[in-house]
Amino acid sequence: xxxxxxxxxxxxxxxLPLAACQTQADLAYALLQQEVDQNPTPEELRPDLDPAxxxxxxxxxxxEPMLTPAPDDNLRGELTIQLGYWGDNGTASRVQELAEEFxxxxxxxxFNYIYPEDHMVAHNYxxxxxxxxxxxxxxKISTEIMCRKADYIIFDNPFxxxxxxxxxxxxxxMFLDMKPYFEEDPDMDPDDYYTEAIDALSVDGAWAxxxxxxxxxxxxxxxxxxxxxxxxxxxxxxxxxTQILDWYEQALTLEPDLxxxxxxxxxxxxxxxxxxxxTDLEHFSASFNSPEFVSFLERSHSVINYDEDPGWNFxxxxxxxxxxxxxxxxxxxxxxxxxxxxxxxxxxGVTQGRRSFVALEDVEMxxxxxxxxxxxxxxxxxxxxxxxxxxxxxxxxxxxxxVPACHPNPQLAWEFIKYCMMxxxxxxxxxxxxxxNRGYTEYLPIHKKNLRGMVEYLPMFVQTLNCxxxxxxxxxxxxxxxxxxxxxxxxxxxxxxxxxSLDMDDYLxxxxxxxxxxxxxxxxxxxxxxxxxLNE
Amino acid sequence: xxxxxxxxxxxxxxxxxxxxxxxxxxxxxxxxYALIDNMEDRNLVGLQNFAQTLANPLFRRALGNTAFFMVLxxxxxxxxxxxxxxxxxxxxxxxxxxxxxxxxxLVVPSGTIVYFWKVLFxxxxxxxxxxxxxxxxxxxLSRYSWPMGVLVLxxxxxxxxxxxxxxxxxxxxxxxxxxxxxxxxxxxxxRRFTGVTWVYLSPTTFVVLxxxxxxxFKVFKEVYLLYGNYPSPKIYMLQHYMNNQFLMSNxxxxxxxxxxxxxxxxxxxxxxxxxxxxxxxxxx
Numbered sequence: 001x002x003x004x005x006x007x008x009x010x011x012x013x014x015x016l017p018l019a020a021c022q023t024q025a026d027l028a029y030a031l032l033q034q035e036v037d038q039n040p041t042p043e044e045l046r047p048d049l050d051p052a053x054x055x056x057x058x059x060x061x062x063x064e065p066m067l068t069p070a071p072d073d074n075l076r077g078e079l080t081i082q083l084g085y086w087g088d089n090g091t092a093s094r095v096q097e098l099a100e101e102f103x104x105x106x107x108x109x110x111f112n113y114i115y116p117e118d119h120m121v122a123h124n125y126x127x128x129x130x131x132x133x134x135x136x137x138x139x140k141i142s143t144e145i146m147c148r149k150a151d152y153i154i155f156d157n158p159f160x161x162x163x164x165x166x167x168x169x170x171x172x173x174m175f176l177d178m179k180p181y182f183e184e185d186p187d188m189d190p191d192d193y194y195t196e197a198i199d200a201l202s203v204d205g206a207w208a209x210x211x212x213x214x215x216x217x218x219x220x221x222x223x224x225x226x227x228x229x230x231x232x233x234x235x236x237x238x239x240x241x242t243q244i245l246d247w248y249e250q251a252l253t254l255e256p257d258l259x260x261x262x263x264x265x266x267x268x269x270x271x272x273x274x275x276x277x278x279t280d281l282e283h284f285s286a287s288f289n290s291p292e293f294v295s296f297l298e299r300s301h302s303v304i305n306y307d308e309d310p311g312w313n314f315x316x317x318x319x320x321x322x323x324x325x326x327x328x329x330x331x332x333x334x335x336x337x338x339x340x341x342x343x344x345x346x347x348x349g350v351t352q353g354r355r356s357f358v359a360l361e362d363v364e365m366x367x368x369x370x371x372x373x374x375x376x377x378x379x380x381x382x383x384x385x386x387x388x389x390x391x392x393x394x395x396x397x398x399x400x401x402x403v404p405a406c407h408p409n410p411q412l413a414w415e416f417i418k419y420c421m422m423x424x425x426x427x428x429x430x431x432x433x434x435x436x437n438r439g440y441t442e443y444l445p446i447h448k449k450n451l452r453g454m455v456e457y458l459p460m461f462v463q464t465l466n467c468x469x470x471x472x473x474x475x476x477x478x479x480x481x482x483x484x485x486x487x488x489x490x491x492x493x494x495x496x497x498x499x500x501s502l503d504m505d506d507y508l509x510x511x512x513x514x515x516x517x518x519x520x521x522x523x524x525x526x527x528x529x530x531x532x533x534l535n536e
Numbered sequence: 537x538x539x540x541x542x543x544x545x546x547x548x549x550x551x552x553x554x555x556x557x558x559x560x561x562x563x564x565x566x567x568x569y570a571l572i573d574n575m576e577d578r579n580l581v582g583l584q585n586f587a588q589t590l591a592n593p594l595f596r597r598a599l600g601n602t603a604f605f606m607v608l609x610x611x612x613x614x615x616x617x618x619x620x621x622x623x624x625x626x627x628x629x630x631x632x633x634x635x636x637x638x639x640x641x642l643v644v645p646s647g648t649i650v651y652f653w654k655v656l657f658x659x660x661x662x663x664x665x666x667x668x669x670x671x672x673x674x675x676x677l678s679r680y681s682w683p684m685g686v687l688v689l690x691x692x693x694x695x696x697x698x699x700x701x702x703x704x705x706x707x708x709x710x711x712x713x714x715x716x717x718x719x720x721x722x723x724x725x726x727r728r729f730t731g732v733t734w735v736y737l738s739p740t741t742f743v744v745l746x747x748x749x750x751x752x753f754k755v756f757k758e759v760y761l762l763y764g765n766y767p768s769p770k771i772y773m774l775q776h777y778m779n780n781q782f783l784m785s786n787x788x789x790x791x792x793x794x795x796x797x798x799x800x801x802x803x804x805x806x807x808x809x810x811x812x813x814x815x816x817x818x819x820x
Binding site (some may be wrong): 002168171443502 | 574575576577592593629630633652737764766768769772776777780781783784785786789
């Protein structure tokens, strides 16, 4: 009897691993891992692009800036610039050019640069490897700041995953408050800057993150759908999340297959905007468990959004999709391999993209051009507001400088940041990275005159190689574009980017993607997490 | 004698240095952090941080959750541990196999345990699927879901083995002649338990109580692996509060919370030790 029992136990122990629960996710992961193991390493793929093998990016010939140091210049010291993001040094090169210009004015200032791995190497990593390296960089920077060893200026951009951490650290005084420097500096006039955008990044009134550029939430809308609904696209000044859902639900009665978003970026995208309406940072409260939010979740969930769709999810890309569907004309602005178009994801993105209603795209430099020269099939860009009228600052898009409070020379750090932000004549940059644009910034500059300068430079700017898929512009009406941007900034409350810094992806995936929870459950979970986050 | 003392001191010096470096000095530094306003200005503010921490409704909620969990899980794990230890002791056949099965959770790593429980109790877990298949409405599942119950279950599953080992060794020390004598006097099982087992197991019981209280704080590991930094408010524990303050680099809130927790645990352990002393004296 004992022997039989022992045999049965042994059999059970052997069978358990075989019968181990393997979810669909496990199976997919196993297949992916197998694929990854079979793929060559980045070094095997393109050894010629590995900086360790002596690769140096090609440098374009450019106009040398002629800057003369002042005779009484007494600025001296050493500044180190750390990139806050991993895998794209293209935008960093313009900071390097600004540093070189600054050095011409202040020859006794020396610059060092800490750049993580470059885009050319990062491009050949798998998604998981890129995520790990980005996470490692984030931990390195966060740890150095917490240990007060961060003796550098951080230049951060939307590619980084540091914004949430930065807000938390800023709340605990780990960063330099640049507001006193700004206010006491005779070179800085608040009327010259879009201080609304600076305030959107502020933490408890302190300017711990100084934006170099910014953007704001916007949408493009399908003109033909608006016509079917009897809406005049010229009359639209702004669009709210609930308005989008209202129009979409009306349009579904006329076109049952109409998808909400071009490119199917995910049903939770409207939540990213709408969350601002239910979060009160001032009173540390949230109202996600209200019937209004539950209703919003249910309406967002019921939209059509097929994730396998390879289409483009920005305005000009959506325009190309609709042109293809209307005329059969091959895409003009998208650069694709004409030898085998059916294999090129860019071509497929246009020819297989579903007919949709909305393209989500922030107003940055390239989309700002459409404020004067609209697209043919897509109307906009219109500012996208939460249902209570708040305007989000582009999900934290834009570039920003952050100075740790332990920086050994905060005055010098400020002088350099000030130089980067101040008015300049030349918007064209050298930028040695072939995959990146050659402008001062691809977002909206924080200085009003620099914005005008970039808008004027726009037709040249979009022709640089990185702007694939964006429209070509004739000379742009600068007053019209800048006027509209300033109207938007002056008309709506720009919400603090801090609202976006709490991660809700797991709850949103549970509801929108896996459909494991009801709208009420999802709302309760979001409310619980937000309550904790606000009150810690 | 002096030379002997010096040699003894030399032998314990490495451990002493380790305790100093990794416990005592950080412990004292934490008190300093708890008494200043922030890491930049470092102005002494007295007990202001402690007052703010105690006034924080989230901290109080975390404290309540932690206390509730301890009050629920510790007695359950002790009772279950004792019951299983007695059963094991009385088992004639298959004791080795039963012991093996009961002690396996003790050696399984936390990550593995978490994965196992996730398969069972996650939003797309087996238990939920079975309940839905058996006709339980979705709304009932969400309304009556009890994350604290799942947490207690995980704690019991992982820690009852440890209590079994302690109780078993305590039970083995009780002379069997006492039971024989009680049987001869006509005492039933319950009388034998209360008259002999419970009395002579009291020192072990207090040790188990102390260890269970300590282990109850370690459940944060599993909760963190299951739910991350921001779990449901129903299972938001003190350790979550402190962990998140660390991630936000708020050393002042972190240190003040840690000291409050230290004082509370000291009071609890003092009360337990005092109680144990009184019981031991009364038994004598």
